[in-house]
Amino acid sequence: PFVSGQLTRLLTDIAIAAKIVNHQVNRAGLAGILGGTDRVNVQDEQQQKLDVFADRTFLRMLSAGKSVAGIGSEEREEFVLCGNEGRNGKYVVLIDPLDGSSNIDVNVSIGTIFSIHRRTTPLGEPLVDHDFLQPGSHQVAAGYILYGSSTMLVYTTGTGVNGFTLDPAVGEFFLSHPSMSFPERGATYSINDALLARATAPTQTFIAGCREASEPPFRARYIGSLVSDFHRNLIHGGIYLYPSLEGKPEGKLRLLYECAPLAFIAEQAGGLAEDDTGRILDRVPTNLHERVPFYVGSRHLMHALNAC
Numbered sequence: 001p002f003v004s005g006q007l008t009r010l011l012t013d014i015a016i017a018a019k020i021v022n023h024q025v026n027r028a029g030l031a032g033i034l035g036g037t038d039r040v041n042v043q044d045e046q047q048q049k050l051d052v053f054a055d056r057t058f059l060r061m062l063s064a065g066k067s068v069a070g071i072g073s074e075e076r077e078e079f080v081l082c083g084n085e086g087r088n089g090k091y092v093v094l095i096d097p098l099d100g101s102s103n104i105d106v107n108v109s110i111g112t113i114f115s116i117h118r119r120t121t122p123l124g125e126p127l128v129d130h131d132f133l134q135p136g137s138h139q140v141a142a143g144y145i146l147y148g149s150s151t152m153l154v155y156t157t158g159t160g161v162n163g164f165t166l167d168p169a170v171g172e173f174f175l176s177h178p179s180m181s182f183p184e185r186g187a188t189y190s191i192n193d194a195l196l197a198r199a200t201a202p203t204q205t206f207i208a209g210c211r212e213a214s215e216p217p218f219r220a221r222y223i224g225s226l227v228s229d230f231h232r233n234l235i236h237g238g239i240y241l242y243p244s245l246e247g248k249p250e251g252k253l254r255l256l257y258e259c260a261p262l263a264f265i266a267e268q269a270g271g272l273a274e275d276d277t278g279r280i281l282d283r284v285p286t287n288l289h290e291r292v293p294f295y296v297g298s299r300h301l302m303h304a305l306n307a308c
């Protein structure tokens with residue numbers, strides 16, 4: 001009932017921005033844009049030059065179109081209102097323009113994660129915080145771009161998950177992974193092992209169980225790039241954990257532009273995504289940069305974690 005072509009246009013703009021960022025990521029070592037800037041973002045993390053480039057590229061592309069009213073980015077402290085105080089566009093976008101920053105300088109896969117909501121205030125009125133702070137279950141679309149050995153765009157609009165691979169010769173994304181879903185079985189777990197001693201008891205018990213299991217034997221895989229770790233687990237079957245930690249009960253990952261969009265994709269692909277108390281998609285955010293513990297992956301592994 002809402003179809004007007006604006007969402008299609010918005011997704012096309014994201015794909016174009018992704019191609020521009022992909023071009024820079026691929027030649028980063030040559031273009032003198034590796035390394036950090038002298039700025040820190042709102043999380044007190046040093047911004048990388050490519051972080052800043054990706055942030056500007058997505059923001060310019062999204063605000064130039066007519067469909068986006070406002071944008072929340074990991075790299076910006078406040079929400080950004082598009083033309084006329086956000087009165088015009090139908091959609092709000094939350095984005096992590098370049099996730100896995102610590103992997104940029106070492107030529108390891110990184111990604112972009114995005115989440116799209118319909119605005120809650122009527123068209124023609126200025127945007128307010130509430131337009132941005134919606135639970136993940138209200139998402140209209142969500143996706144990620146993986147700048148890996150090939151570049152992929154994976155997204156859902158709530159009717160399954162499809163993956164598209166960029167053909168660099170043609171400069172276009174082609175449908176390569178239709179109807180993606182977690183395989184029935186899968187035995188990969190992904191966690192930053194160095195944090196395990198500070199994790200809660202269920203996480204420790206679950207990981208101990210994975211290590212002891214022999215049928216099937218588990219593999220530990222952790223790239224430290226959320227998009228890559230999630231994507232591998234989606235294809236092979238597996239579970240990713242960034243748990244609540246002693247002294248840091250909220251974990252590390254951000255609800256609005258990291259966990260909620262991946263949770264939407266995970267559920268659409270037959271998996272589950274939770275924090276310590278329940279479904280990620282049910283959480284009502286209170287601020288743009290809110291953090292949550294994050295457990296996501298194959299259904300049978302999520303059930304096993306919940307039984308610990």
Ligand code: AHM
Pocket residue numbers: 045074096098099100101102192224225226227229252
């Ligand atoms: P970033 O947004 O600063 O790049 O941080 C998010 C990244 C994720 O991609 C990754 O899963 C996680 O941080 C790794 O954190 P850690 O180094 O603590 O294991």
Ligand code: MG
Pocket residue numbers: 074096098099100258
């Ligand atoms: Mg991030």
